Amino acid sequence: MNKYLKISPTDNVAVATTNLNVGEILHVDGTDISIRNQIPTGHKFALRNIANSENVIKYGYPIGHAITEIKAGEHIHTHNLKTNLHDNLQYNYAPTHPKLNIPKSDLTIKGYLRYNGEMGIRNELWIVPTVGCVNGQAQMIIDRIKTELDISHIDDVRVYTHNYGCSQLGDDHVNTQKALAQLAKHPNAGGVLVMSLGCENNQQADFKKMMGQWDEKRVRFLVAQEVEDEIEAGFDLMKELVEYMRNDKREHLPLSKLKVGLKCGGSDGFSGITANPLVGNFSDWLIAQGGTTILTEVPEMFGAETILMNRACNHQVFDETVALINNFKNYFRKYDQPIYENPSPGNKAGGITTLEDKSLGCTQKGGHAEVVDVLDYAQSVTKHGLNLLNAPGNDLVAASALALSGCQLVLFTTGRGTPFGAFVPTLKISTNSRLFNFKNNWIDFNAGQLLEGKDMALLLKEFIAFVVEVCDGKLLKHEEHGFKEIAIFKTGVTL
Numbered sequence: 001m002n003k004y005l006k007i008s009p010t011d012n013v014a015v016a017t018t019n020l021n022v023g024e025i026l027h028v029d030g031t032d033i034s035i036r037n038q039i040p041t042g043h044k045f046a047l048r049n050i051a052n053s054e055n056v057i058k059y060g061y062p063i064g065h066a067i068t069e070i071k072a073g074e075h076i077h078t079h080n081l082k083t084n085l086h087d088n089l090q091y092n093y094a095p096t097h098p099k100l101n102i103p104k105s106d107l108t109i110k111g112y113l114r115y116n117g118e119m120g121i122r123n124e125l126w127i128v129p130t131v132g133c134v135n136g137q138a139q140m141i142i143d144r145i146k147t148e149l150d151i152s153h154i155d156d157v158r159v160y161t162h163n164y165g166c167s168q169l170g171d172d173h174v175n176t177q178k179a180l181a182q183l184a185k186h187p188n189a190g191g192v193l194v195m196s197l198g199c200e201n202n203q204q205a206d207f208k209k210m211m212g213q214w215d216e217k218r219v220r221f222l223v224a225q226e227v228e229d230e231i232e233a234g235f236d237l238m239k240e241l242v243e244y245m246r247n248d249k250r251e252h253l254p255l256s257k258l259k260v261g262l263k264c265g266g267s268d269g270f271s272g273i274t275a276n277p278l279v280g281n282f283s284d285w286l287i288a289q290g291g292t293t294i295l296t297e298v299p300e301m302f303g304a305e306t307i308l309m310n311r312a313c314n315h316q317v318f319d320e321t322v323a324l325i326n327n328f329k330n331y332f333r334k335y336d337q338p339i340y341e342n343p344s345p346g347n348k349a350g351g352i353t354t355l356e357d358k359s360l361g362c363t364q365k366g367g368h369a370e371v372v373d374v375l376d377y378a379q380s381v382t383k384h385g386l387n388l389l390n391a392p393g394n395d396l397v398a399a400s401a402l403a404l405s406g407c408q409l410v411l412f413t414t415g416r417g418t419p420f421g422a423f424v425p426t427l428k429i430s431t432n433s434r435l436f437n438f439k440n441n442w443i444d445f446n447a448g449q450l451l452e453g454k455d456m457a458l459l460l461k462e463f464i465a466f467v468v469e470v471c472d473g474k475l476l477k478h479e480e481h482g483f484k485e486i487a488i489f490k491t492g493v494t495l
Contacts, residue, residue, distance in 0.1 A: 001451060003017055005451075007273060012050055013046055013076055014045060015044055020039035022035055022036065029047070036073045036074045044076040044077065044353070049070065050070040053065050058357060064083045064356055068080050083303075083355055085356065088330075091309055093309065095318075097311075100287065100368065102284060105289055105464075108255065109121065109253050110250040110252055116213070116215070119257035120188045121470070121471040122156065122424070122473075123153075123154060123155050124154065124156040124158070125145070126184075127192070128180055128194050129165070129180075129195050130194060130207055131165030132161065137230050140231050141235050141238060145157055145239075153248070161485075162486060164176040165180070165200050167495035172490050172491060175488060175489050177206070178404075179404050180194075181211040182378050184211060186423075188423075190245045190248050191218050191244065194219065194220070196223045254290070256289060256384065258291045258292070259293070260292070260407055260408075261410040261424075262279055263411065264365060264414065265414050267343070267414070268432070270431040270448070270451065271350075272360060272364055273361075275413035275447035276361055276364040277364050278450070278459060279411050279413055280366060281456065282467070283367040287367075287385050290384055292383070294375070295308075295386065296391040296398050297393040299393050300355070302325065303354070304359040307363060308321060308363060311370050320373075331491070340354075367386070371386050372385035373388070376390050377390050380406050381407075397488070400485075402422070403424040414428060415430070415432060415435065417435050421483045425470055431447055432448035433446055436448055441481075443477065447463075
């Protein structure tokens with residue numbers, strides 16, 4: 001394995017693929033470079049002398065500017081590099097309209113066809129509380145179901161607890177309603193009990209209006225204050241759903257029904273080199289099959305947003321992307337928070353220095369396809385292709401948001417590792433082999449093979465086969481361990 005990677009021909013930095021020691025000589029582009037500092041794996045070093053205030057180039061784009069003179073072979077990180085990002089920008093639409101030349105596949109997915117034509121890749125039984133006050137009662141019902149009934153035909157049975165649904169105002173109240181309504185209708189659930197207390201802000205009558213249409217055979221409702229024994233009443237309703245789900249069978253369905261969320265967390269210096277490009281290639285491939293992908297983490301688009309804007313399919317989508325970026329910046333300002341307080345400590349330890357550095361790697365998960373739509377939080381995706389979604393970078397909130405917009409599966413790239421899972425299968429992809437081997441109880445797929453000479457086309461083929469297996473029912477690591485949860489986006493006041 002080469003000791004460094006130069007990502008783009010125009011870059012003036014390279015990334016160390018192993019720890020580099022002082023005095024090591026590397027032959028780069030016909031020039032010998034002597035390493036001047038210890039360079040940790042995944043971190044950057046200068047390929048030539050970089051003047052004070054000169055842009056540092058990685059991925060072919062500036063990731064910030066030098067704040068002192070940097071010599072060739074010198075470590076580049078937070079001590080000598082600063083972001084170029086600042087307030088809202090003026091953008092001009094310069095469409096690229098990329099064309100993907102990817103052949104059609106004859107692969108299918110063995111999923112569950114729902115009443116509205118949507119596909120589920122799991123057949124699970126859920127309780128969705130409209131307010132956190134009934135979390136305990138809901139769990140008691142789940143415990144009875146698991147103890148007293150034959151549920152061998154059901155993939156999972158659980159309650160998605162949360163702390164919201166009351167004492168919320170404005171956008172928070174609406175976001176909670178929207179999120180829980182989308183959860184109750186998600187195609188990965190074969191049966192859902194919506195359980196309310198009765199006196200909360202999130203009243204069940206209003207909640208049903210937010211849901212719109214639902215499968216009345218698969219979604220039942222219970223208000224705890226309206227029955228004498230809510231545990232018994234809830235158990236009876238869930239028992240009916242258990243019996244109804246006995247007839248559910250997987251069938252071959254087209255790839256065009258698959259919607260996949262694109263997410264990264266605990267990134268490192270290899271995220272934009274291995275795992276994110278792999279996911280980007282998968283996104284392009286799925287879109288070529290008529291499928292759908294969604295990219296979110298809006299703050300981690302800052303610094304790379306023009307790449308996405310110029311891939312907008314038309315001027316309206318361009319304008320919506322501009323608004324997506326600027327509105328999120330305004331959200332930070334509303335609470336007097338720095339817009340560019342990123343990357344995280346873990347990101348920095350892994351070699352990411354500025355938000356541009358992180359964003360240029362992050363957005364590679366979106367591949368090269370046109371952006372066809374921009375979605376609000378908890379808005380259902382309706383257009384095939386690459387969509388952008390309004391949600392933060394927080395792992396749990398963003399992964400939940402992707403699923404709430406209709407994704408049956410989330411692809412989650414990571415260079416640091418995390419055990420969590422959203423309420424849909426959350427496929428962990430390591431950026432390096434060390435993490436894959438060290439945290440094999442967390443990680444599902446190793447993109448670090450690309451650093452060891454594996455061909456991208458071959459790895460993509462293996463990854464596609466793995467994703468299809470997961471869609472057909474193969475459990476991911478977090479599913480095996482029972483780590484599943486929902487996190488709702490909260491932005492305002494709690495009474």
